[in-house]
Amino acid sequence: MTSVKICGLTTPETLDAALAGGAAFVGAVIFPKSPRHLDPLHAAALFERARGRAGVVAVTVDADDALLTEIALILKPDLLQLHGAETPARAEQVRTLTGAGIIKALPIRVHEDFAEAEVWDAFVDHLMFDAKPPEGSDLPGGVGARFDWTLLADRAFRHPWFVAGGLNPGNVAEAITISGAPAVDVSSGVETAPGVKDSALIAAFLEAARSA
Numbered sequence: 001m002t003s004v005k006i007c008g009l010t011t012p013e014t015l016d017a018a019l020a021g022g023a024a025f026v027g028a029v030i031f032p033k034s035p036r037h038l039d040p041l042h043a044a045a046l047f048e049r050a051r052g053r054a055g056v057v058a059v060t061v062d063a064d065d066a067l068l069t070e071i072a073l074i075l076k077p078d079l080l081q082l083h084g085a086e087t088p089a090r091a092e093q094v095r096t097l098t099g100a101g102i103i104k105a106l107p108i109r110v111h112e113d114f115a116e117a118e119v120w121d122a123f124v125d126h127l128m129f130d131a132k133p134p135e136g137s138d139l140p141g142g143v144g145a146r147f148d149w150t151l152l153a154d155r156a157f158r159h160p161w162f163v164a165g166g167l168n169p170g171n172v173a174e175a176i177t178i179s180g181a182p183a184v185d186v187s188s189g190v191e192t193a194p195g196v197k198d199s200a201l202i203a204a205f206l207e208a209a210r211s212a
């Protein structure tokens with residue numbers, strides 16, 4: 001069965017909807033430019049209810065050691081999702097510094113973008129393939145952009161990997177079928193406005209992924 005991560009949760013109600021619907025991972029975005037940003041203290045208070053029920057993921061973008069240490073001490077995520085221009089060497093430092101597992105998000109538009117994945121595969125717990133954001137975007141993810149899922153067909157990686165970018169309850173089953181993804185991740189596709197998650201859309205997404 002496909003694992004689902006619901007990302008950018010900011011309220012107890014929508015986090016509960018994700019947990020009740022069987023999300024395997026739930027994500028807090030810790031990146032001030034995002035409409036879903038939570039500081040580590042607020043994220044820790046909110047995500048306490050998820051502990052032991054789903055993997056807690058902290059999404060960061062080129063975070064420095066001070067912020068990563070704060071996240072590790074206060075939120076204590078199971079996994080850190082590196083969604084910036086981090087290198088494999090930096091990922092190793094982050095793992096040592098925080099003790100958390102690593103998800104590395106890679107921006108994809110064309111076949112050639114997968115060259116990086118081969119390098120990264122040995123350094124991570126999970127790869128995540130997300131669409132390249134539109135030119136000039138303030139955010140490297142969470143913008144609802146999708147890529148050609150056929151680029152992923154028949155590819156194999158060491159660990160279960162995620163497809164992300166532009167997924168929603170109406171297209172997630174097709175994305176899973178075409179890409180063969182063992183895991184999917186969604187943010188804006190289960191929102192009614194940027195940063196405003198919707199419990200019914202979260203439930204519909206989880207159901208659609210389950211039925212794929």
Ligand SMILES: O=C(O)c1ccccc1N[C@@H]1O[C@H](COP(=O)(O)O)[C@@H](O)[C@H]1O
Binds near residue numbers: 007031035145165166
């Ligand atoms: O969601 C955000 O605001 C965000 C900010 C910075 C980095 C990553 C972010 N989100 C990640 O992007 C994917 C794809 O988003 P979407 O579903 O296309 O809106 C999302 O699943 C998050 O992991």
